[in-house]
Structures are given as structure tokens and as C-alpha cells.
Amino acid sequence: MSRISAIFRSLQTYPMYTLMRGIARFKVVRQCVTAMRRIVQKQRLNRLLHDCELRKKDSVFFNLNVASFSSTLKTDGVAFGLTLPGASTNAMLAWSATQTCYADREPTLGFELKDKSRAEEKLGKPILLAQYFNTTLLCPEISKLACDPVLLTIAAKYLGSAPCFVGANLWWTFPVRATEADRNRHAHLFHRDVDDFRFLKFFFYLTDVDAGEGAHICVVASNHQPLRLKTFDQWNLRRFTDQEVEHCYPPSQIREVCGAAGTGFAEDTLCLHKGSTPVQKARLLLQLQYALYDYGVMHDLRDISELSSFV
Template sequence: MPLLKTLVRGLSEMPGYTLMRGAARFQIVRSTVTAGRRMLHASRLRRMLRACEARIDHTVFKKVDRDTFVIDLRDQGAAFGLQLPPDMVAAILRHAEQTPCYADRDPAKGFQLVQREKAEHKLGKPILVAQYFNATQECPAIAQLTHDPLLHWIAGRYLDSPPTLVGVNLWWTFPVDASEEDRNRHAHLFHRDVDDFRFFKFFFYLTDVAPGDGAHVCVLGSHRSPPARSLADRWIIRRYSDQEIQETYPAFSIHEICGPAGTGFAENTLCIHKGRTPSRSPRLLLQIQFALYDYGAMHDRRDADQLSLLPI
């Protein structure tokens, strides 16, 4: 019954996105749609890639072998080696310190970062995740990243089609004793995404992430081999326990991604993945997502009259 209610609500509020999620969980559908779009837009893609190459000296990522990066992303489902400049990290952190964030990604639960304890008292629970809205519009450093020629070149090559920037999200994850409901809601259990027929995301740590302290964890290669512990798992999208994943995949493929502030990587989050709840230090993460089509489901844009602060 809950699944039926979710389906009915999705078809009412976002019919295109909901129908895509039903179809795109099947590999043959993803491949067919991707191939069709590639053929329709081949010349536009070539022009777009040439334009990116003409501007490639303006990228903030100076030491990336872009061809190898795309190959790794295709083969492993993830690619590593991006590093934000220190001044860009500092600029985004300043934005985060000066701008309200919103508990549970709820536009009605805004608070200043220094008021987190008061916000938790008002809500009557610890805050696991707090997101910023309108980050691209309000933070010039993030806006610059969304136009970086290397990121767009990688997106075009990986998607085999002119890329669509479908979402930018900036959020904190705090070291709290979160409920199982909150851990599930905020994807701190293993899962895979179905955001389009082909898509991927760039992730950037804006704070240091040590082993066991809020790292993103992905199962390399699992975009090609989703867990099928039962027949239904071939088409049902659900959460998986750590034990299920450890029993399904070799230990060497379960990769905990750590690094200092500025560390960046890309991932096709059709791969099995999760965010680890921090144990000591809050984690600030920036996500930039590219896909074939924009269903309006991934962006962080909100009108000012939709946002409100908690009365604290």
C-alpha cells in the first residue's frame, strides 16, 4: 500500500520523472534511449566538445587526464583525481557559514549554522542533514564550477550526448545519533539511484573527510551488476544492509572515498553507494549532476517566499 501511494503521488506531482524511474531501471531501456539521443544529437555534441576544448585552459582542474577519467567512469562507475583550488574551497565555506541551511532539506526549517543546537532543540531531534537552497545563484564559486569546461567536456563524453545540468546541491551531514528513519531518508543505507536513462554526479568535499568519518562509499563496477538477491531485486529499487552488500560483492570493490577539503570525484550513482554518518566532524558536500533530460526533480532552486527560518 505505501508503494502504491508513492506511485500515485509521483504520477500526480512529477509524471515524467515517475514514468522514467519505472522504465529506466531496465538496462535495455537505458541503452535504447541513450543510443537514440546520441544519434539525434551527434553533431551538436561534437560542437559542444570542441567549444569546451577551446576553453580548456580556463578549467580550475589543471592536472586531470580527461580521457582516462571518462574511461574509469565508464568501467568502474566512478573516477577520481579532481581537486578544488583552496581559494574556491574557502569561498564555498564562507557561503555556508553566512547563509541559512535547512534541516532535512525542508524549506520551512531554516537556521544559521551556528544555531544548530537551538534548531535541534526546536525540532526535538538531532539534525543529520541540512541543505542550502539556490546555491548556484547565491555563491559565485559554485556558479563558476557549473560552467567549468573540463566538467562539461567529461559530461558530454560520458553521456555520449549534449549534457544537461539538472541539479546542484550543497549540504551538511552532522555527527549525530540519527534515527533509522533519518538514515534511510537521507541515503545513509546502501542503495542505487535511477535519476535518468543516463546520468552521473560530481562530488566535492568542502571539509576534510577521514576514514570512518562521513565518507561516501561506493561499490565499484556495480552499475553493471546490480544486486539480485531475489528475482524482484532486478527491478525493485530499495535500501540494502551492509551485510547484503558484503555478501554480494568482493571486499576490494567496496570503496570508502576519503580525502582533504577540495577532494572531488565523479560517480554514476546507479552504482550501489551510501553516505556514512560522520562520527566526529561535520561534512560539507557539493554535488553537481548531469543527465540527458531534466525532470525538475534534482535542482535546489526555491523562491524566497518558499523559504522560512525556524523561530529560534
């Protein structure tokens, strides 16, 4: 499909999201919309922050220094140091083991983890990524985490207004010799996201992620310094090669995020970032996303009538 017809289809299906992506790539537009939203939402934001402060004792991140975390997030576009309690991590992992996951995020490609080899045979290719659907409806630990007062406070401070929770996504990345098309499709090439005028993602590893084993890789502070190799790079939402990224940023800014199960971090994925393909050990990742507006695109909610297994 040509790029133009893809844009037309997207305009028909998600008009507001498509329009936003058209204009939010310009920094001045992002800044204006965020500032306007901040003014309009001032009272709502203050009420939310007050409410979160009262509920802070219920947070699983009760001990986090929110001021210092938020200040790092503002300068670096990414901040580390969230840790899920072992019981939550285990509960989510145990929940996932009982559920159907979906190859390539396709609702008709459901399979159970124990049947992965058969699923790959039937599909005729290795499965790089498989996602769960309806996680906030079906997994109480995930819906609870999405309302955690410390996460909401961090998101509110970063966005400058009351955050919309726009979706959870939970997916496996498997150690396979993935096709280049799948690596591109599943964000294993450097890119930046324009998911709203301002937005924030929290990432939690639910399995141990060692170096070279499917870590998330991000370029610290690159949200403030877009890569400019070609004329339109600062506005173009293309994939970038590792060489291009390594040419433009020092190694100290390119961070491979490793950590034990339970490790969490927050990132404005306007920063350049990518997933990496594990060599030996599958990665299970939970992502929670907050934004100024909800275009209905980021969530994992699917009608059960749409979902089916294929093995």
C-alpha cells in the first residue's frame, strides 16, 4: 500500500489520531497544545495531585523520591528506579501463563505458550512478538497498577495536566531469528513515537532481562535533540539504523536497559528507542501509557468475538 493511501485509510479509521500525528511532529505545536491544556486543566491537575498525595501510602512505589525521579524525567526524557513488588510481578506472570496470547498482535492468531512451536509451524515463520488482549479487564494487578498514585503523580507532573490513561499493553518478545519485516513492524529498529502532543510510557519487565536478551534500548535526552541526518529528519517519523544513531549520539547516551523481573522505568518515547531481539530468553513486558488525549488507538481492548486461536 502506498504511503498516501495508508494515510487516507488511517484518516478514515482514526481521524483525530491521524491529524494529531500530522501536526504533533512539530515542536512548537506540541508546546502550544501542552501549554493550553495546562491552563485549562489547572484546577483538575491540582485536585488530582492532592488526591494522589492522600493515596500515596497505598502505592507500591511508596518509597520512591518522586521529585528527583520527575526532575530526571524532565531533563533526560527517561528515568529509572521503579521496582514492582515481587508479589505483583509474580501475579502478572502467573496470570499471563493461563491466558491466550496473539502472534503479531493479530486477534485471529491466538495460541497458548505451550503450543508456540506448533503456532510457528502453522504460521510458517518464527514468532517474534505475541501480545495479550483485554489485560486491564482480566488482570486485577494490571488495572490496579494503572491507577497507582505515584505513577499518576509522575505522569501528571510530566504532562502538566491530569493524565488520560490510554492503555496497557503486555507482550512477549521471543528469542528467534526474526525476519527484517517483523523487526521493523515490532519496533526492533530505532524510532520515535508521536502518540500525542505529550505522553509518557511506563515499562515494567516481568522477566529478567540481561544484556543482549531483549532489552529496551533508548537514547537518553534525544527527545530534546532530534536526530538530523537528512533534511526532514526532525519531522519525519522514519526508522533509523543503529549506525545512524551511533553516528549522532555518544555511547553514554545510548542506554540498554537491563534488570531483574520487576524493574520499571518511565520514558517519553519521543526519545529514540527500540526493542531488541533476545538471543536465549524471552522477555515479558508490561507497558502503561498516559497522554493528554485518548484517541482510542493505544489500548489492548478487543471484543471477544474478534478473538480466535489458530492452533
